[in-house]
Amino acid sequence: xxxxxxxxxxxxxxxxxxxxxxxxxxxxxxxxxxxxxxxxxxxxxxxxxxxxxxxxxxxxxxxxxxxxxxxxxxxxxxxxxxxxxxxxxxxxxxxxxxxxxxxxxxxxxxxxxxxxxxxxxxxxxxxxxxxxxxxxxxxxxxxxxxxxxxxxxxxxxxxxxxxxxxxxxxxxxxxxxxxxxxxxxxxxxxxxxxxxxxxxxxxxxxxxxxxxxxxxxxxxxxxxxxxxxxxxxxxxxxxxxxxxxxxxxxxxxxxxxxxxxxxxxxxxxxxxxxxxxxxxxxxxxxxxxxxxxxxxxxxxxxxxxxxxxxxxxxxxxxxxxxxxxxxxxxxxxxxxxxxxxxxxxxxxxxxxxxxxxxxxxxxxxxxxxx
Numbered sequence: 155x156x157x158x159x160x161x162x163x164x165x166x167x168x169x170x171x172x173x174x175x176x177x178x179x180x181x182x183x184x185x186x187x188x189x190x191x192x193x194x195x196x197x198x199x200x201x202x203x204x205x206x207x208x209x210x211x212x213x214x215x216x217x218x219x220x221x222x223x224x225x226x227x228x229x230x231x232x233x234x235x236x237x238x239x240x241x242x243x244x245x246x247x248x249x250x251x252x253x254x255x256x257x258x259x260x261x262x263x264x265x266x267x268x269x270x271x272x273x274x275x276x277x278x279x280x281x282x283x284x285x286x287x288x289x290x291x292x293x294x295x296x297x298x299x300x301x302x303x304x305x306x307x308x309x310x311x312x313x314x315x316x317x318x319x320x321x322x323x324x325x326x327x328x329x330x331x332x333x334x335x336x337x338x339x340x341x342x343x344x345x346x347x348x349x350x351x352x353x354x355x356x357x358x359x360x361x362x363x364x365x366x367x368x369x370x371x372x373x374x375x376x377x378x379x380x381x382x383x384x385x386x387x388x389x390x391x392x393x394x395x396x397x398x399x400x401x402x403x404x405x406x407x408x409x410x411x412x413x414x415x416x417x418x419x420x421x422x423x424x425x426x427x428x429x430x431x432x433x434x435x436x437x438x439x440x441x442x443x444x445x446x447x448x449x450x451x452x453x454x455x456x457x458x459x460x461x462x463x464x465x466x467x468x469x470x471x472x473x474x475x476x477x478x479x480x481x482x483x484x485x486x487x488x489x490x491x492x493x494x495x496x497x498x499x500x501x502x503x504x505x506x507x508x509x510x511x512x513x514x515x516x517x518x519x520x521x522x523x524x
Contacts, residue, residue, distance in 0.1 A: 201243075201244045201247065203240075204237075204241060204243055204244035206236075206237040206240070206241075207234070207269075207271050209269045209270065209272060210270045210272035210273065213267075214265050214268075215230065215266045215268050217264040221260055221262075222260065223242050223260065224238070224242060226268075227241050245266065245269075249267055252265070289322040290319055290320070291324070291339060292336045292338040292339055292344075293317060293318065293337055294314050294316055294318045295336070296316065296334070296335035297315060298331075298332060299329060299332030299333065300332065302326065302328045302329070302346075303327045305325040305327055306321075306324055307323075314334055322355075323355065325353040326351070326352045326354075327350070328347065328350050329348070333347055333348055338357070339363060341381070343378075343380040344370075344377055345377060345380070346375070349375045350376055352371070352372050352373075352377055366406065368406070370408070371410045371411075372410070375426075376425055376426035377424065378424045379409075379418065379422065380421070411425065412429065413455060413471045413472065413473050414455045415454045415455065417451060417460065418451055419452070422446070422448040422449060423445060423448075423451050423463075424444070424445050424447075425443070425445075426443045427441075427442055428442075428443060429441075435487070439470070440472060441471050442471045443481065444468070444469050444478075445467070447489070450464070453471060453478045455471060455476075457475050457476055457477045458477040467480065467482075468481055468485045468488055470484060
């Protein structure tokens, strides 16, 4: 027995196949048209050969009174001076229907499409550099007044009080009625006077805590340097090793001022700047005044090398190109009352064998001093 297919059913099957094939072709055609349209939209309308920068789409510009194609291009693209003519042609080509007659006639209110300049990708912002580590140079042991600060480039200003740490690269700044006494890590005392600025530029300390080299800068005001603060224990066994005092273990301290460099080997000296307009003294007194009460210091500048001072000497260095000159008449100016007094050392506590005393030094005026 053979299967029988109705002619009408065969024709219906063939028609269905033709319809399916047609729908498939139309869907493919629409897909290709969509892809072509997307590509056309994505492609810049302005000739890349005439526009000298990477395009980021376009934007609308409304023509104002007095505008011409040339003025619009110059106003909107000031950085493309060498390409203005090419850009005028590219813009005219895209906006041809907006022009009347020539490319120089534009009705007011006309909207033109202009190429947008692609913005460069911003460079990554580097992470902020952390502040340099702090190295302790000493601490404040005494403070008169309340206007004393530690200043530095990489950190905010910091108010100083008794016990506050002072670090390498700190600038100690005092006000008109303030004075700070700083004990360095090796026991030396720095008295930063009123209205002063002293920077501890460097401090090289060895493993035993001894300062091998240090640089300080006095930019304003004055200071007092008192360094022989360690006394030998008189009850100690003379054969026992004890740390050396200043005279036996000199260090390489330098103090820079606007007019000189002071090599410090003295145990007690003072430096005071007299610079206009803050110093109200005769012009003949202007410069750096240095006085020595104990030990030794050397003065250097462009005109002299290592002028040695002896105890009791007072010298003036008026400018970097003038040699230091002896000025004993400025003793009261650089030392104050200490010039008329004497150094007194006081040790706290009873002597203990094989130990050192830490003592304080002050100056006392004699009873008959005025």
